[in-house]
Amino acid sequence: MTAEPTPVRRPDALSRGHTDGELRVLYTRQGWTQLRPGFYLPPGYDDGRESADVHRELIRATVPALSPDAVVSHQSATVMHPVPVWDVPLDRVHVTRNRANGGRRSRQLHVHSAPFDEADVVEVSGVRVFTLERAFADLARTVPLEQAVVIGDAALRKGSTKDDLLAALSYAEKRPGHRRAVHAIEMLDGKSGSVGESRSRVVLAGLAGPKPELQTSFLDHDGHSIGRGDFFFEEFGVIGEFDGKVKYGKYLRPGEDAGEAVYREKLREDRLRDMGWIVVRWTWAELQRPHLILAKLRRAFERRAIIGAPVGVFILAA
Incomplete structure (x- = not known):
């Protein structure tokens, strides 16, 4: 079996006897990408x-080409930890360098100037990077709320606390953006298990009325687990579900394909409805049009008022 091509660094290639001419052929004629001078990615x-x-x-x-006092920061630091980033370039x-000024930006590098401690x-x-908490603090001041919540929720899942942030x-x-970052921290919840769930919470913040509980467990009448719901509006007996889990493997079991997981998820949802819960789903595309999600939920709340209270059993997550 042929080994998978790996990135090539110029010093490593020269030490093995290759020449600059041979490296030039890689990215001019053989489809390699010059990620930056002296570093090449295979086709x-x-x-x-x-x-x-x-x-x-x-x-x-x-x-290797940076000043020794430069520390990888912002989204680059979050990628190194790693936590997911969404819609952040x-x-x-x-x-970041610890100095009052001197920031600059080129095609492949953005140098920030800001105070920090060791x-x-x-x-x-092997790379010096900001802590996840400091990286989040920098980003939350500068990116939109939705992106900040995605990163901050992931930081909480990895063990950070709001006090740490x-x-x-x-x-x-x-500094500019401080109040924006504090607002983002106030919204964080480590029980959001994915990018889509974090984005959904930002959308749901625009819904007038009670806020949902996250990751609630639902039982049948014999006390057997049916599964968890992403967002539970207890007062209305309505479960909100972000429909992007199978794509990201959250429900896939060993040896199971996506079709089997989708079918098993349908059976779970049927059981929830049989127990009297109203289930509302939304997708990645609908997250781009949040008014559609809010309208779905309002209709579900109105439907519950007509059909009466549910009979199902649930356990709120700790």
Whole structure:
């Protein structure tokens, strides 16, 4: 079996006896990508890979050329930890230097200037990066709320606390975006298990009335588990479900294909409805049109008022 092509670094290639001319042929005639001078990706390397994987390679290619006092920061740091980022550009490596000014931006590098302590720095895979808390604090000041909540929820799932995030943000108390970041932290909940669920919570924040409980367990009349619901509006007996889980493998069991998981999910939903719950689903596409999701839920609330209280059993997540 032929080994999968791997990235090539110029110093490594020269040490093995290759020449600059041979490397030039790779990206001028053989379809390789020059990620940056002296670092090359084989053809199709990014096929099937997340953009974060390619960004990590760009970070590794960039760090050796940086000033020793530069620390990988912002979305580049979150990618190194790693936590998911959504709709945050990954075309440049972001680093921060501890100085009052001197920020600059090029095609592949964005250098920020901001104060930090060594306590804000950790080493990940041999690279000096900001802690996840500090990286989030920087991003939450500058990206839209939805993107900040996606990253912040993931940070909580990895063990950070809201107090940790607020402490990391303290350096920016008088800087632009501080209040925006505090608002994002107030909205975080580590029980959101995916990018789609985090984005859904931002949408649901625009719904007047009670806020949903997350990851509620539902039982049948014999006490057997039916499954969990993403968002549970207890007062209305309505379960909200973000319909993107199978794509990301959340429900896939070993040896199971997506079709089997979809069918099993349908059976779970049928059981929930049999127990009297109203189930409302929405998709990735509908997250782009949040008014459709809110309208679905309002109709479900109105339907519950007509048909009466549900008979199912549930257990709120701790």
